Amino acid sequence: MYRAIAANKRNTVFIMMVFVLLVAVIAWAVSYYYGNTTISFWVIGVALIYALIQYFAASRLALSVTGAQEIQKSDNPRLYRIVENLSITLGLPMPKVYIIPDPAPNAMATGRNPKTASVAATSGILDIMNDRELEAVLAHEMGHVQNYDIRVSMIAFGLVSVISLITDIAFRMFFFGNRRNNNDNQNPIVLIVGIALIILAPIIAAMIQLAISRQREYLADASGVMTTRDTEGLVSALEKLEQFGRPMQKQNSSTAHLFFNSPLQPGFFANLFSTHPPLEARIARLKSNEGRF
16 A cells, blocks of 8 residues: 555656656747757746646636635534544545535545545535445545545646647647748758657646556555555445436536546547546445455
8 A cells, every 4th residue: 555655756757857858848849849948948937837826726726617606514413523533544644524505416525635635525415325335435535635645646647737728829839930040941841840749748748647646546445445454445445436427517628637537528529538437346345455455
């Protein structure tokens, strides 16, 4: 378990380096096209500022787009007490608790670190889950908080947004901008490769984000079971989602990786680029590792 957490942290550092490399490649391609190296510094500077803004604002934005409403213990004692008990068990600060008014059964965790964490559950999951299953789901979400997955998710979300922004700007500069320094000595092959990398950068960034999310879902499942010592509770919750799961009313692909189960409409491309492993795969992994927990 702890080896898996350490390995994920190392992989995260590597993945973030890949994001930085993608930004640098886009900056180089634009500066090469215009024959002006200072452009690359401007691109990287804007990207860093935008990523920083996203890092601090993304959590509030994610809760806002789902329509989440913060509650106190008196508003929903059942949900609040489960989160409170899990926080005490894990020795973590009490996160803010939200309810998302949506009939689709789901839950999410977000924030930059355990001190700024928020946990949310939909009205749908509160309706269909018994206390044992709900505790298992929320232990999974608290596992994301404990393992600092929420920070990684915020960083990945910010960097994917940055790459999407600067690739959009780069395309506009290539096709609508005027080159002030026309350099006839430019190698056309290098230029074509640079443009191709700009086209592929958002796809590569999205695939990296998917890889981060899928692996961390498995780790959060394991963390949740380690907390509750109840593999069957989480398996039962996942099986219930197989039966009653549905897309959320307010779907947003940019926040899909934050949820317990994919909130998006199922389909070929949705499954291909899903931020979550299949429910049956998660159930199978839990059952095969039950003795280890």
